[in-house]
Amino acid sequence: MFGLRVAPVNRGVPFDISVNGKSIPAYPGETVAGALLAAGINIFRKTYEGDRGRGQFCGMGVCYDCLVDIDGRHSQRACMTAAAPGMMIEVPAVLKEPAE
Ligand code: FES
Numbered sequence: 001m002f003g004l005r006v007a008p009v010n011r012g013v014p015f016d017i018s019v020n021g022k023s024i025p026a027y028p029g030e031t032v033a034g035a036l037l038a039a040g041i042n043i044f045r046k047t048y049e050g051d052r053g054r055g056q057f058c059g060m061g062v063c064y065d066c067l068v069d070i071d072g073r074h075s076q077r078a079c080m081t082a083a084a085p086g087m088m089i090e091v092p093a094v095l096k097e098p099a100e
Contacts, residue, residue: 003038015085026083033059033066033078036091044068044078045092068092 003025005011011027017035018024026035033056036044043053045067054065059079066078069090078089 004040005038015083017083017085017087017089019089020091026087030083031079032068032070032076032081032083032087032089035083036068036078036089041091 012029014025014027016023017026017032019036019039019041024035024039024041026032030038033044036042037056042055044055044065046053054067056079057063057065061077061080064077067075068078069092070076070078070081071088
């Protein structure tokens with residue numbers, strides 16, 4: 001299963017990360033944000049005011065729109081964190097289920 005990734009690219013051996021208790025695939029060198037987006041999760045959190053969805057915006061650690069909880073650490077930037085085998089991600093505002 002490739003999800004939203006471009007199929008013919010050789011990405012190495014996939015591993016699983018947990019997102020809100022469900023496993024999704026990630027590849028070596030991929031960020032947490034990349035794995036989430038490839039799994040069809042594009043809203044990571046909601047704003048305090050207005051309850052508006054936020055996800056990856058800048059992709060380079062500046063906007064803080066991509067905050068998720070990673071291995072028990074609150075509000076980590078998904079775009080600046082490399083995915084690792086067994087990582088436990090909590091996405092507070094999952095509005096879309098990961099692609100099956
Ligand atoms: S997308 Fe901007 S800090 Fe992560």
